[in-house]
Amino acid sequence: QKEVEQDPGPLSVPEGAIVSLNCTYSNSAFQYFMWYRQYSRKGPELLMYTYSSGNKEDGRFTAQVDKSSKYISLFIRDSQPSDSATYLCAMSARGNKLVFGAGTILRVKS
């Protein structure tokens, strides 16, 4: 079993839709949770960062962490074609290396 599981997609939605991206994990020591966005032929770009459980909102993006269920989510409201990318979840325990999910390909159709 992988430490971090993420559905690879692709997930295809119409412009303006609400998008939900998810990851599950097995290591209960993880306490730092991140979402990275990766455009084609580019490196990952940090989108959201959350410490421990709870919600964090930044514009159209909301990150949720449920440590009791070992489940994290990223919601994108009013999705735009420019949101089309691969979304990688990543997490770590304090002082340990970052572990990435495989990434979900998102396509937003205009």
Next chain:
Amino acid sequence: EAGVAQSPRYKIIEKRQSVAFWCNPISGHATLYWYQQILGQGPKLLIQFQNNGVVDDSQLPKDRFSAERLKGVDSTLKIQPAKLEDSAVYLCASRSGGGGSEKLFFGSGTQLSVL
């Protein structure tokens, strides 16, 4: 602020040849990482430097891969000899300070094709 610089952007070599990648992190960032990203997978850590010292190289195939960061600034990753399964994007990332691995900043990567 300039981002993480990597070169070359693309490299095509034949198996058993050698190849080197270069990375210049964000100015002042003490921690530098090399990741390997195979198509359809998330990045996998190869090596982590804190200044010019190695913090973690547990997943680096040391029989063929080597990396150095001599002056605590830029870094070079080398593969010798390359295998077909080394075809991947090699990403360099950096962060300020030490400890933990959150809030990494990535370069655009070097896409390596081994034929």
